[in-house]
Amino acid sequence: MESLHDFMDWIAFGGNVIKSGDPVEHFKRMKYLDVIANAIMLQNVSDLTDVLIEMANEDWVITQEHLAGLSPYVREHILRFDRLSLDMDDTPEPLQPRAVPVTETEG
Numbered sequence: 001m002e003s004l005h006d007f008m009d010w011i012a013f014g015g016n017v018i019k020s021g022d023p024v025e026h027f028k029r030m031k032y033l034d035v036i037a038n039a040i041m042l043q044n045v046s047d048l049t050d051v052l053i054e055m056a057n058e059d060w061v062i063t064q065e066h067l068a069g070l071s072p073y074v075r076e077h078i079l080r081f082d083r084l085s086l087d088m089d090d091t092p093e094p095l096q097p098r099a100v101p102v103t104e105t106e107g
Contacts, residue, residue, distance in 0.1 A: 003071060003073050004073065006073070007037065007073040007075065008033060008037055010075060011033060011036055011037055011040070012029075012033055013080075040075075040078065041072040041073070042095075044072045044073070044074055045072050046095060048070055048072075049098060049100060052067075052100045053098060053100060053101070056100065056101045061103045062100060062101065062102055062103060063102060063103055063104075063105050064102060064104075064105065065105065067100070067102065
């Protein structure tokens with residue numbers, strides 16, 4: 001849970017202090033933060049899955065131990081303070097959930 005809280009604090013622009021005493025503003029901020037965090041984590045998991053499947057297709061052996069070291073909270077690739085433009089007419093491809101082929105380790 002500590003990793004999730006650290007990730008959420010990192011996402012929250014302006015820190016994790018809510019300047020308003022209005023409970024409605026508190027609720028909105030937490031809900032918006034949840035939406036952003038979930039969107040980032042979903043994209044991270046999708047990207048990690050694509051890479052792992054690509055590695056498996058190149059005959060890399062992927063084990064549970066490898067997967068245990070991964071996290072949906074990676075953020076090094078996120079440009080928090082960059083200027084971005086969105087093309088709202090550019091619809092992304094639908095997610096295609098696929099299982100990562102995991103090799104059982106002997107032990």
